[in-house]
Amino acid sequence: MSAIPFLRLDDTGVYVEGGGYASVLPEGAFALAEGMKPSQFNQHYVVSGTFVLRPSSPVPVEILGGWRLPACPPGTQVIIHDRIGKETLAEVVTDGSAADFDFSLPDAGSYEIEVASLLPHVPTKTILEVS
Known part of the structure; x- marks a missing residue:
């Protein structure tokens, strides 16, 4: 069988x-x-x-002076990890209507950006190497 x-x-x-x-x-x-x-x-x-x-949660795109998560649906959870320092730099949940979420990173290094929009979206994880 x-x-x-x-x-x-x-x-x-x-x-x-x-x-x-x-x-x-x-x-x-x-x-x-x-x-x-x-x-x-x-x-x-x-x-x-x-x-x-299923649609993917937003992924970071580089903009002048930092990074943008475009068109984050309300309730999107964003977690920014410093991979070298092994610490969480930010945890944010978006509110209101769909909007861009802009952020900057403090120093050169390696960062992991976790983005989890509400269902039906699939969470994303992106590694950013900043020099």
Whole structure:
């Protein structure tokens, strides 16, 4: 008996929670067509019965004097880590309407920017090497 590719959705039936291969379909899971890989759907959700790629949270772009996270939806969590100093420099949650979030980094170094907008967005992590 060959392994069946399958997916499991969260309790809302909207977001892909996991998947894999099994000889017997796990309870609450549904089979994928032969040749489909469960990993293809890790960042998908269901819209009107169709799997759709979830949008990504914003990623930093360089601007004059610093960095910008463009069009952050309200409720976006931004965490800035100094990778060399091993400390968290900022934790912010955006409010209001979608807006750009501008920030600067204090010194040359290596920074990790974590951005997590509310669902359906997929969180992002970006490493910035500043000289």
